[in-house]
Every structure is written in structure tokens, then in C-alpha cells.
Amino acid sequence: MATAKTTTGNLLLGRFTSRVLRALAPREEDHAITDVLIRPDETPGSIFFPHFGAVVSIIRSTESGAMVEAGVVGNEGMFNVHTVITKPAPTGAEALVQIDGRVSRVDAALLHNYFRDDERVRDLLLSFTSLFLHQVTQNLLCNRLHAIEQRLAKWLLIIRDRIATDEMHMTQDFLSHMLGVHRPGVSIAVSALEVDGLIKHSRNRISIRDHAGLLARSCECSAPLHASLKQFRATL
Amino acid sequence: MATAKTTTGNLLLGRFTSRVLRALAPREEDHAITDVLIRPDETPGSIFFPHFGAVVSIIRSTESGAMVEAGVVGNEGMFNVHTVITKPAPTGAEALVQIDGRVSRVDAALLHNYFRDDERVRDLLLSFTSLFLHQVTQNLLCNRLHAIEQRLAKWLLIIRDRIATDEMHMTQDFLSHMLGVHRPGVSIAVSALEVDGLIKHSRNRISIRDHAGLLARSCECSAPLHASLKQFRATL
DNA sequence: GTACGTCTGTACGATTCCGAACACAACACG
DNA sequence: CGTGTTGTGTTCGGAATCGTACAGACGTAC
Numbered sequence A, B: 001m002a003t004a005k006t007t008t009g010n011l012l013l014g015r016f017t018s019r020v021l022r023a024l025a026p027r028e029e030d031h032a033i034t035d036v037l038i039r040p041d042e043t044p045g046s047i048f049f050p051h052f053g054a055v056v057s058i059i060r061s062t063e064s065g066a067m068v069e070a071g072v073v074g075n076e077g078m079f080n081v082h083t084v085i086t087k088p089a090p091t092g093a094e095a096l097v098q099i100d101g102r103v104s105r106v107d108a109a110l111l112h113n114y115f116r117d118d119e120r121v122r123d124l125l126l127s128f129t130s131l132f133l134h135q136v137t138q139n140l141l142c143n144r145l146h147a148i149e150q151r152l153a154k155w156l157l158i159i160r161d162r163i164a165t166d167e168m169h170m171t172q173d174f175l176s177h178m179l180g181v182h183r184p185g186v187s188i189a190v191s192a193l194e195v196d197g198l199i200k201h202s203r204n205r206i207s208i209r210d211h212a213g214l215l216a217r218s219c220e221c222s223a224p225l226h227a228s229l230k231q232f233r234a235t236l
Numbered sequence C: 001g002t003a004c005g006t007c008t009g010t011a012c013g014a015t016t017c018c019g020a021a022c023a024c025a026a027c028a029c030g
Numbered sequence D: 001c002g003t004g005t006t007g008t009g010t011t012c013g014g015a016a017t018c019g020t021a022c023a024g025a026c027g028t029a030c
Helices: A002-008 A018-024 A081-085 A108-117 A119-145 A148-160 A172-179 A183-195 A211-217 A222-235 B002-008 B011-015 B018-024 B081-085 B108-117 B119-145 B148-160 B172-179 B183-195 B211-217 B222-235
Strands: A027-031 A036-038 A046-050 A055-061 A067-073 A094-099 A101-107 A167-169 A199-202 A205-208 B027-031 B036-038 B046-050 B055-061 B067-073 B094-099 B101-107 B167-169 B199-202 B205-208
Touching: A018 A108, A046 A055, A046 A108, A055 A172, A055 B119, A067 A119, A067 A172, A067 B119, A081 A108, A081 A119, A081 B119, A094 A101, A101 A108, A108 A119, A119 A148, A119 A222, A119 B055, A119 B067, A119 B081, A119 B119, A148 A172, A148 A183, A148 A205, A148 A211, A148 A222, A172 A183, A183 A199, B011 B119, B018 B108, B046 B055, B046 B108, B055 B172, B067 B119, B067 B172, B081 B108, B081 B119, B094 B101, B101 B108, B108 B119, B119 B148, B119 B222, B148 B172, B148 B183, B148 B205, B148 B211, B148 B222, B172 B183, B183 B199
Parallel strands: none
Antiparallel strands: A027 A101, A036 A094, A046 A101, A055 A067, A055 A094, A167 A205, A199 A205, B027 B101, B036 B094, B046 B101, B055 B067, B055 B094, B167 B205, B199 B205
């Protein structure tokens, strides 16, 4: 059913014509947290389209193993952008499942053909590309200028925008890698947010309790990131 | 002359067919450092293509006036990417002239039409888009993880890759905004690089003296950024 | 229930960087 | 040749974060 597809499935795929969708024949897969969908040095053979509830991190890492999240993709988007818009090549980035969920996989070469020939497909994917680039540059500024606590609050809200619940399952160690900070720093920031009742946490779990309070505590990056996502979903 | 255009002019424009080039009718302008070519809240009516020697910074800034450079564009590229690949809208980023030089200006709506209809134009501009996204995510990681001195060394090399000389004219205050750090930090980093003979500096000026030494002192981001630019230029 | 591995809270010194201020140097302009 | 403006070097205290270490809490497996 088409309407169901646009709300619970991937929004980009949901806007493809049924003829194109049949030809692309996406395969649905369920993935668990920390699953690696694309490796940095790999030339991806597939393009992935998360369904609602699934969130994937696009990550860059150093030779020494340090890593930072460049951006996140939910059911509004796809990855990897590079392989869609240009010839296949290693992307240098890693795609890591952050929130469990369903993901549609499409053959990269096949999709690239439709991207080239079908204006509707192209406009949709380029529209997301623009949104993603916008998100990444915002995160670049945020990573440089804002404090851990504010960035943590922002991060939780950004994820919340892409899932159905206030419950998130992840370790603080995982979080420290996403934010690019050391683990004890995350522990302190989590506690700080909890004492003010903004979140609750226990082992492997963080849940949002006060959405508005969290927004107020987060850095100024939250609002534009939320707004641009909302607008993108609306105009899609 | 076609060959002159590809070496001293903009590389992307140089690969357009002469028929398309005539239709686009780019206007050449000379710009000085700190000229603002695109404002964050503005819907750009033009797309800009730097010639060799001109370098433009793509900058994101906060409400409070702090700013960080997201990436740089030389004669290998164009800006703003958003306005080429999607419908016109404010980009949220600022384009600031960093190294004086010539820039070709093309009407955004006109170029967008060719981007839509001409596969050659589209492939060229998307190829750069991929490169730019790669550069931005690398800078995101660098901004989060690396120290001022290493980032300064990297920055000088990145600019060096896009100009003809080892002489650069800019204030340390300007530099501090690009790197997103406070000005005295730049002063200290510049001195540190100078005492080891890697650079020379005086008021409003920095010149590279030891290219290899600077590379060794810079963070690990320099090499991949240099390599991907070189490869892009070669395969263009 | 017990043992083990994983995750988390906390501590401490060391380091980097910020924020602000000030004096001096270089240059531009009259 | 003064004078004002701009850019630079340096200082200081304080804040944020790192690096490392360790102990306790939690959950799982046997």
C-alpha cells in the first residue's frame, strides 16, 4: 500500500514511481546496532534506504582508530551519496547502524542508471544530498565550537526526530565515539542532563523525559537541524 | 584557447562544450580577499567558478558571530553546490574570498537548466559535489580531533594546492576565524612553525619555506585531502 | 548462585584552549 | 613626520577536555 510505504518505509523510495520501484527491486533487511553496512575502503555495491525507526551513522575515522560521526540518516534519506551521484569508488566513510531497524537495499549500478535517466529519481536523491550536506556542515561547526553537554543534548534530539520512541539503546562508549570525545566526558554529561530531569538512563539505555528542556539545554544547532529535516519531509 | 582555459581558468568550465559555454556566458570578475560572494541567508542568483589562483572559503557561522570554514574551493570547483543540484534556496553558508583572484559568474537558473538536461555538465558538477562532500567530512573529523598547530599546517598546504605561489596574504585574525580558534592560538602556532623553519611570516603575510616539513608537522588529514584533489584534477 | 565480561561512575594530574587584556610594531594617511 | 588604525606577541587566570586508572554495578552464561 502506497500510503503505508510513505509513512513507515523510506520516504525517498516511497516517492519513486511503482514502475521504477519494481525495476529496482529493493530487498528489505533487518539490522542490529553496530552492524557495519559500508566500510571506508570498500566500493559499495548497494545503496541503502532506512525505514522509519532505523537510523544509520555516517562516520569518518583516523588511522589510529578515533572516529567521529559526520551525520545521521533516517527514513528521509539514503547512503552512500557518493555512489549514487558519481562513479563507484571507496567513500572513505563508514556507515554504522545506530538504531535497529529495517533497511532497503538497492543495487548501486542499477540505481545509478535510473539516477542518470529518470529526472524524478534524480531530483529526489539530489534533494536529499543537499539536505545531507547541510547537516554535515552544521555538525562541522558544532564539533568545533560547542561543549560536550550541549552536543549530547543535540544528538539525542536529532535521533529522536528519526525514531518513534523516546527510548534509545546504546552504550556510552558508543556515544563517545559518535561525539568524538572521551568516554568519561559522556558519563559526566549524561549525569548532568539526568539530574535536571531531562533524560533517564541506565545500562545500555537513555530515554528522553523532557523534550523542551533538552532543546533548551542543547546548542543552537538543534533547531535548524530539526527544522530543515521537517521541511524536507513536508516538501518531499 | 582551450588549453589555456583548462590550466589557468576554472577546470569545470574548461570541460564544458563550447556550445554550452557560449550559452552560459560566464562573466569574469576579479575579487579581493574578504569579499563576500554569497551570504548565508541569501538565495544565490549566481554560481561562481574560481580561476586558478583564486580560493574561496565556504563558511558556517553561529548567531553569536563565531565562524568556521567548512571547506575551500579553487579552480577545481564551484559554489554553491546546493543551488546547482536543487531548487534555489538560502544555503546557510557564506562564501568568502580567501585568496584574491578571478572568478567566473554564471546565472544560477540557466546553469540549473543545463545541469538538468546536459549529462556532461551534470556529471562534471556532481563529480565535484562528491569531492566537496568528501573534503567537508574530512574537515569535520579534523576540527574535532586535531590540535591547532597541526590544523594550521594542514590548512596552509590545502591552500597551497590551489594557488601558484608559496606567498599568502591574510591576517592571523582571519586565520583564527577559518580554523575556529581564538586569535592568540594562531599567533602561537605560527611562531612554532616558524622557529622550525617551515614557514616565514610577517604582518599580513605567511610564506611556506619547507613543504615536506610542513606536511610532516600537519595532521594526517593533509595527505588524503591533497591526494583526492590531485586525482580529481587528473581524471577531470 | 556464582563467575565472568561488559558497562559505568569517579578520580587525578596534565594539557590544551579559551577569554580578556595590554603593549608594541607595522603600516597608511594626512 | 606625526598620528591613528590595524595587526601581532604576550601575559594571566580559568575552564574544558584529555589520558589513565580503578572500582563498583549490571547482566549473562554456566
